[in-house]
Amino acid sequence: MSNYKLGLDFAKAQDRNDPLGHFRDQFHIPKDKNGKALIYMTGNSLGLQPKITKDYIHQELEDWANLGVEGHTDGKHPWLNYHELLTETMAHIVGAKPIETIVMNSLTVNLHLMMVSFYQPTKKRYKILIEADAFPSDKYAVQSQLRHHGFDDQEGLIQWKAPEGEELANYEDLETLLKTHGDEIALVMIGGVNYYTGQFFDLKRIAKLAHAYGCMVGFDCAHGAGNVKLNLHDSGADFAVWCSYKYLNSGPGSLAGAFIHERHAHKKELNRFTGWWSHNKEKRFKMRDDFDQLTGAEGWQLSNPTILSMAAIRASLDVFKDAGFDRLCEKSNELTGYFEFLINELNNSELKIITPSDPNARGCQLSIQVKNANKNLHKKLTEAGVISDWREPDVIRCAPTPLYNSFEDVFNLVERLKNII
Ligand SMILES: Cc1ncc(COP(=O)(O)O)c(C=O)c1O
Numbered sequence: 001m002s003n004y005k006l007g008l009d010f011a012k013a014q015d016r017n018d019p020l021g022h023f024r025d026q027f028h029i030p031k032d033k034n035g036k037a038l039i040y041m042t043g044n045s046l047g048l049q050p051k052i053t054k055d056y057i058h059q060e061l062e063d064w065a066n067l068g069v070e071g072h073t074d075g076k077h078p079w080l081n082y083h084e085l086l087t088e089t090m091a092h093i094v095g096a097k098p099i100e101t102i103v104m105n106s107l108t109v110n111l112h113l114m115m116v117s118f119y120q121p122t123k124k125r126y127k128i129l130i131e132a133d134a135f136p137s138d139k140y141a142v143q144s145q146l147r148h149h150g151f152d153d154q155e156g157l158i159q160w161k162a163p164e165g166e167e168l169a170n171y172e173d174l175e176t177l178l179k180t181h182g183d184e185i186a187l188v189m190i191g192g193v194n195y196y197t198g199q200f201f202d203l204k205r206i207a208k209l210a211h212a213y214g215c216m217v218g219f220d221c222a223h224g225a226g227n228v229k230l231n232l233h234d235s236g237a238d239f240a241v242w243c244s245y246k247y248l249n250s251g252p253g254s255l256a257g258a259f260i261h262e263r264h265a266h267k268k269e270l271n272r273f274t275g276w277w278s279h280n281k282e283k284r285f286k287m288r289d290d291f292d293q294l295t296g297a298e299g300w301q302l303s304n305p306t307i308l309s310m311a312a313i314r315a316s317l318d319v320f321k322d323a324g325f326d327r328l329c330e331k332s333n334e335l336t337g338y339f340e341f342l343i344n345e346l347n348n349s350e351l352k353i354i355t356p357s358d359p360n361a362r363g364c365q366l367s368i369q370v371k372n373a374n375k376n377l378h379k380k381l382t383e384a385g386v387i388s389d390w391r392e393p394d395v396i397r398c399a400p401t402p403l404y405n406s407f408e409d410v411f412n413l414v415e416r417l418k419n420i421i
């Protein structure tokens with residue numbers, strides 16, 4: 001860990017010595033009305049656009065224009081197998097094997113598809129455990145699964161809460177919940193990195209614990225993919241899902257990912273929804289064949305996917321490949337550590353970082369709790385050219401991302417915050 005110092009000179013020197021610093025120029029950085037670059041800290045909501053994305057999408061538009069339906073087989077990157085171009089890099093980023101990884105659909109859709117397979121309630125074991133401040137979509141999704149199976153969506157939902165007066169959930173409480181209710185819980189579904197606090201949970205520990213009580217385990221890694229080393233395979237989780245529009249910089253509403261652990265790859269008897277894209281791809285166009293389930297994560301696909309969105313994902317993954325995910329994670333630690341240092345140096349009682357200070361228990365995001373839920377502070381920060389977000393009831397989230405944020409960005413962000421308070 002660096003010895004951080006105050007002052008702009010330190011930030012500038014860090015940027016000069018940053019082997020990944022030049023990647024910022026490969027992105028479009030949003031500007032204010034006068035053409036000045038904004039300080040963009042919301043890669044945790046919508047990642048910025050790599051400059052090469054346009055060309056990747058343009059290539060597919062060209063093939064479509066010139067080849068029509070033949071683009072499926074004769075395009076530069078034939079559409080029929082286009083998703084295969086993404087699998088290896090995506091698998092590497094989330095720490096999975098290619099057979100465990102698929103890009104398809106959108107996030108909440110994938111979560112439901114995973115629950116079709118891995119939420120198999122019985123009369124006795126039917127509850128779902130989630131973290132109390134899960135992202136709303138996750139909570140709504142699991143509650144609708146409870147109702148779908150005829151259970152009460154309150155009684156069937158067990159929430160892992162932070163202790164009274166604290167922000168972060170702890171593993172002792174999770175263990176107590178499992179000890180007390182383990183034999184009633186069918187599924188433990190946790191956000192791998194919590195959207196609100198930025199806490200990166202110990203996925204392996206949770207999976208091990210929940211499996212010991214006979215529960216299935218899934219993670220929503222929307223805030224983890226491209227941000228932290230998820231090591232999904234080693235975590236032992238049954239499934240995981242994530243989106244590609246945050247840290248994976250693939251554009252608004254772009255296709256999502258799913259991980260299904262290798263131990264389920266060949267289980268044809270697993271309950272699931274299917275379509276022609278889950279069928280043996282060698283025989284897909286022999287239309288009259290009976291259904292033949294694809295093995296691995298590919299077997300959870302339903303439809304032919306959105307190629308234009310996959311082109312954007314391919315562009316982004318190529319940037320990740322160039323930068324190297326290990327190096328990005330190292331820089332991320334440094335950048336967020338610096339951010340934390342500067343906030344702490346403000347020594348202001350109005351602001352409190354609620355994200356864990358342990359670098360292994362967070363990614364790049366810091367969540368700053370604002371006293372008396374003073375939303376005005378966030379408004380002023382926006383007026384000062386900092387794009388961050390406000391999450392009710394009282395948190396400003398800032399996520400300096402290692403691909404396109406600089407140490408100078410972080411310095412300027414904290415300077416502007418200091419001037420406002
Ligand atoms: C943890 C989490 N789950 C779900 C969603 C929403 O997913 P979707 O892409 O399905 O809109 C988000 C962000 O939008 C999220 O952060």
Ligand SMILES: Nc1ccccc1C(=O)C[C@H](N)C(=O)O
Pocket residue numbers: 044045046135195222253
């Ligand atoms: N997809 C979006 C569309 C519109 C506005 C926000 C989002 C987000 O992704 C929010 C994000 N999940 C969050 O953690 O707040």
